[in-house]
Amino acid sequence: MAIPYVRQLDFAYGRCDQVSPLIRRVICNNPGPFTYLGTGTYIVGRGEVAVIDPGPDDPAHLQAILGALEGERVSAIVITHHHSDHSPLAGPLKAATGAPILGCAVARHEADDSGVRMEAGHDLAFKPDVSLCGGGEVKGPGWTLEAIPTPGHTSNHLCYALPEENACFTGDHIMGWSTTVITPPDGDMSDYLESLRRIRARGFATLWPTHGPPVRDVEAFIDAYLEHRQERIDQILGALKAGPATIAELTPRLYADVDPKLWPAASRSMLAAMIHLVREGLLEADRDVGPNATYRLA
Incomplete structure (x- = not known):
């Protein structure tokens, strides 16, 4: 939508x-x-x-x-x-x-x-x-x-x-x-x-x-x-089906159609989603949840 x-x-x-x-x-x-x-x-x-x-x-x-x-x-x-x-x-x-x-x-x-x-x-x-x-x-x-x-x-x-x-x-x-x-x-x-x-x-x-x-x-x-936010969340979960990854690795894949100058901002939005997904029990991180953690499906 x-x-x-x-x-x-x-x-x-x-x-x-x-x-x-x-x-x-x-x-x-x-x-x-x-x-x-x-x-x-x-x-x-x-x-x-x-x-x-x-x-x-x-x-x-x-x-x-x-x-x-x-x-x-x-x-x-x-x-x-x-x-x-x-x-x-x-x-x-x-x-x-x-x-x-x-x-x-x-x-x-x-x-x-x-x-x-x-x-x-x-x-x-x-x-x-x-x-x-x-x-x-x-x-x-x-x-x-x-x-x-x-x-x-x-x-x-x-x-x-x-x-x-x-x-x-x-x-x-x-x-x-x-x-x-x-x-x-x-x-x-x-x-x-x-x-x-x-x-x-x-x-x-x-x-x-x-x-x-x-x-x-x-x-x-x-x-x-709400649907827009859910689509972004689904994209993250879908990408992590291929294996664990960091936000820096995911951003170029999920925002390939976005000007690379905007990727740092996109990565901050992705971090907000990652924190939410870890809190919901859908993801796990190899360290404290943050921009440098590696994330995987729970």
């Missing part, structure tokens, strides 16, 4: 667009391989509002958000996770509005020493005023945001349901334009697959990712996301 990506979006940087009765969006001018068109900051409600994922520490984007909020009160600054294209502007926005920052702090920062850059980077200073790691709600006039723990992309990732529109703000957990990066040690494939099923079971009508357009055909999209 091919993933039915959605990539077309009518927008202008810094412009505030009303995208649903309760939701406005301002897109930061930070396009790139990890951010697609840029970070989409969402404003929920009217008069008293919540701001979701204010984005990178970009003064122009801060001014665009404040311009969109003129005459309104921000009661909550809500963060999906601590990557540097999502959370750093929370501090300056708090200073400008007095609103508390809500989200989930990382239990501990674990460095990825692979040298492979697969994300925009971590906001190591991120620390919410109010913790939603176990879930919770924040409310305003006519709107409710419910925090849904969705670890996987990062250990502290949260999605936020908006029940008044049967919608969900998905951060980087589900993106319409691309698959989601899962890279150890902070990313975890087992957690990610469980979190995908958790969101699918909610029956949302619309998903609002931080990057790119909304996803409207939600169940089919998540099913395709």
Whole structure:
């Protein structure tokens, strides 16, 4: 099943667009391989509002958000996770509005020493005023945001349901334009697959990712996301039927149709899958599970 990506979006940087009765969006001018068109900051409600994922520490984007909020009160600054294209502007926005920052702090920062850059980077200073790691709600006039723990992309990732529109703000957990990066040690494939099923079971009508357009055909999209992950897992298991191998040996075989420049990133994704498969009892490793281990069918 091919993933039915959605990539077309009518927008202008810094412009505030009303995208649903309760939701406005301002897109930061930070396009790139990890951010697609840029970070989409969402404003929920009217008069008293919540701001979701204010984005990178970009003064122009801060001014665009404040311009969109003129005459309104921000009661909550809500963060999906601590990557540097999502959370750093929370501090300056708090200073400008007095609103508390809500989200989930990382239990501990674990460095990825692979040298492979697969994300925009971590906001190591991120620390919410109010913790939603176990879930919770924040409310305003006519709107409710419910925090849904969705670890996987990062250990502290949260999605936020908006029940008044049967919608969900998905951060980087589900993106319409691309698959989601899962890279150890902070990313975890087992957690990610469980979190995908958790969101699918909610029956949302619309998903609002931080990057790119909304996803409207939600169940089919998540099913395709899950199938894509399963296909990659099946490829690994199939390849190891020929005998034990390392990730470095498997990557050129399984990604032969991919630009070799992308093989280091592919190997990090494969490591996430290997950790999951060892945990599930389907693979064994000759040493601690990691990039240099030799893997074989259990």
